[in-house]
Each structure stands twice: as structure tokens, then as C-alpha cells.
Amino acid sequence: xxxxxxxxxxxxxxxxxNATMNCSYKTSINNLQWYRQNSGRGLVHLILIRSNERExxxxxxxxxxxxSKKSSSLLITASRAADTASYFCAxxxxxxxxxxxxxxxxxxxP
Amino acid sequence: xxxxxxxxxxxxxxxxxxxxxxxxxISGHVSLFWYQQALxxxxxxxxxxxxxxxxxxxxxxxxRFFAERPEGSVSTLKIQRTQQEDSAVYLxxxxxxxxxxxxxxxxxxxxxxxxxx
Numbered sequence: 001x002x003x004x005x006x007x008x009x010x011x012x013x014x015x016x017x018n019a020t021m022n023c024s025y026k027t028s029i030n031n032l033q034w035y036r037q038n039s040g041r042g043l044v045h046l047i048l049i050r051s052n053e054r055e056x057x058x059x060x061x062x063x064x065x066x067x068s069k070k071s072s073s074l075l076i077t078a079s080r081a082a083d084t085a086s087y088f089c090a091x092x093x094x095x096x097x098x099x100x101x102x103x104x105x106x107x108x109x110p
Numbered sequence: 111x112x113x114x115x116x117x118x119x120x121x122x123x124x125x126x127x128x129x130x131x132x133x134x135x136i137s138g139h140v141s142l143f144w145y146q147q148a149l150x151x152x153x154x155x156x157x158x159x160x161x162x163x164x165x166x167x168x169x170x171x172x173x174r175f176f177a178e179r180p181e182g183s184v185s186t187l188k189i190q191r192t193q194q195e196d197s198a199v200y201l202x203x204x205x206x207x208x209x210x211x212x213x214x215x216x217x218x219x220x221x222x223x224x225x226x227x
Contacts, residue, residue: 035218042201042221048215087152088152
């Protein structure tokens, strides 16, 4: 079963704009990860945030984690057409396996 | 190799046929995972190996699904008597540290798209 749920399910923006995706989950976690998947390709790891961290940055990516609300957000700044993809949050509760959300489809229009 | 390699990339099977999907993890990676991704959905966990030991197979949907990793490197996911509902992308992932040293990313292969007709 899928634990995470991304919101919105689809987002269309113009190049240069920022994109924000939210993820809610249900159980306690060890860490939360964000992945990107281009059409017909495998998943690419973007960023991992541990349960004791509140915010993390990596290049144009900023992720936040609120364990009290069981939610996370991923911000992509200055979006590019190449950012067009599906984005998934995945939680790790320490049992080794990742539990993914259903994903969010981002379209960045040039 | 440089990344996780899966073969074949695409497989069309007739209903009732047996299939075998192969995963070559990143060299030296201890942990190996199989996930199933239905169209428009996120990946769902199938099974996990640490070296050659299958530590969790709770996600395998039926006894028609079987996975092995006999030498702790290459893994094979076998589906017997395939059904139409087995149609999905099967993703393999590997990661380095063993249990107790998590908080590391998983590296995914490009997947095998299985279509059962």
C-alpha cells in the first residue's frame, strides 16, 4: 500500500517559476526521500531528509519536513523545461523498504 | 557497473507464460530491492535482499512471484503463470550500507516493462 500522498497531483508552470510539491504520510519515519522519474525511465534520487532535520537544500531544491504534521514539501526554484517529470516522495521507517506516494506530474513549459 | 542494470527492458508474455527478470546491482552494494510500478502509480515494494539473504518478501503479491539472489550480487525475479494484472514496470534498486546504517539513497535501474497479453 502507498503511504505518501503528493499534492497537487499535477502542476503546470512556466520556465523560471518555482514549483512546490507537498507530501503527507501516515506513520513514523526514519527519513523521507524525494525521487524524480522521467517518462519511461527509472527513478533518480533527489534529496533525503532525516527525521531529526527540518530543512535541507541541494542546488535548486529545498525540502522541508514537519514530523508533527507528517508532511514534507519539495521546492524547485527557477524551474527549467528539463525539470518536467513525475516526482515521488518515499518514506523509510527503518524497515529497509521505501514506501512511495502516487506521484506528482510536473510540466514546465518553455 | 556504473549503475543498476535491468534486463530485458521490455517483455511481452502470453498469459500463463513464466518470465524471469534480471537485475545487476551496483558492484559492492549489499542491499537489493524489487518494486512493482503500475501505470500512473508509485512503486510498491515487493522484496528485499541483504547479500544473498531474502530478509523481507512481504510485498510479493502471490506465490507465483519468486525472487532470488544466490551469490549476493545478481538477482532474478521470476513470475510463474503470468496474469494480465501482472502487467507493470518492475524496478530493481540497490544501496550500499547494511541494516542499521540507513539514511542512504537507493539507486534504481530503468526497469523492465512487462506486458501480459
